[in-house]
Amino acid sequence: MPERPTFAAELARLEEIVRRLESQDLDLDESLKLFEEGIERLRAVRDRLAGAEAKVRQILGDPADR
């Protein structure tokens, strides 16, 4: 199963995008590309939170299967 990026990693990339966009020294195409990526990642992290619930499971034996 491919591992999706962690929430922390997604958020860090989003914050970096905002920082770069605010720095204003990008050319227009780059700015637009970053903006689009930013929007996409913002949706992704919001979707991850929307409706997600904490899960609880108990491990009694050896978790070698994980």
Added chain:
Amino acid sequence: MGATLDLFAAASAEGAWTVAEVTRRARVVVEAGLPPLWVRGEISGFKRWQSGHWYFALRDRAAQVRCVMFARDNRRLPAPPTEGMQVFAFARPTVWEDKGELRLTVLELLSTEGGGLWHLAFEKAKAALAKDGLLDPARKRPLPAYAERIAVITSPDAAALKDIIAVVRRRWPAELIILPTRVQGDGAEGEICAAFARAARLARLDVLIVGRGGGSKEDLWTFNSERVARAVAAAPVPVISAVGHESDVTLCDLVADYRAATPSAAAAAATPDREEVAAHLAQLGTSLARGVAARLELASQRLDRSFDRLAGAAALRLERHRHRLAALGGQLDALSPLKILERGYALARDPSGRVLKRVAQFAPGDAFRLRVSDGEVPARVADA
């Protein structure tokens, strides 16, 4: 020997007692005449036998008496007494018939020295941990800001676990993995260490909580075990210790990366608040929109200025950008109204720009920046 004992009757026809008769009668007299009592004295000649029984003498300036404390009674004590230690012993006087010796069978032993045996055991283990550098504050790892997988080592049927689950459910959609153990009494130490070993094999674990609710000093003692402390130190992810007792810091607390006063506080330290994260995301959306809008405005002005000089190619380019601008405008609308900062919220970030959301991320003296609606303010955490 079936006859009732008459202390003053000769035990044999010849009028002489056998040695066994003397010591046996002495034992009966001593046990009848001296009920269990508290004795104060100094420990001398302490020996621990293979069987686990402790042998020593109690003495003062004038006299001494030999003592035994059986394994079943000394097991409850955290450490053996040291030579010369002043103690109170609750003991049952008796005579050991085979040696003809007066002995005290010690049932309880209290040291009169600062804190007593518990203190002594604590300091010994603490010194051993310090020697290996495990108490060095520089070892403490920061807690993850957005933990997705949290392991919990605690008793499965205590309020502590229910509190942790309730707090995490309220705050953040993490996966909680419970590793149930006993948290007091015989065997608790081994079970907790085994649970740490199992937790170490969990994939993608972000943080670990170990703890229990409040209890007596004896109840909490498992968390002063050197073995448990070493298991905490060896954990591959940051450990939050929550041994529910404000006043007594346990060794487990000292070695852990973060000490929480209660299991609920531990759960809060392990997770961000989803409302705060949502507000932060909204703020990021606003910044994203503003950043690109400013850039587009700049480009648009430049294009307008050069429009006369640039012929068809430039005009085409402008059209292309304007189309893209119009399309993105729709996306911007989807983001608004997100003017979170203008509503009076502030956003704290560290010098590298990372957003600070929780108390655990602020160390005394740390510099950080506060972002408010119209700019940034440099700030510093007050010294504790």
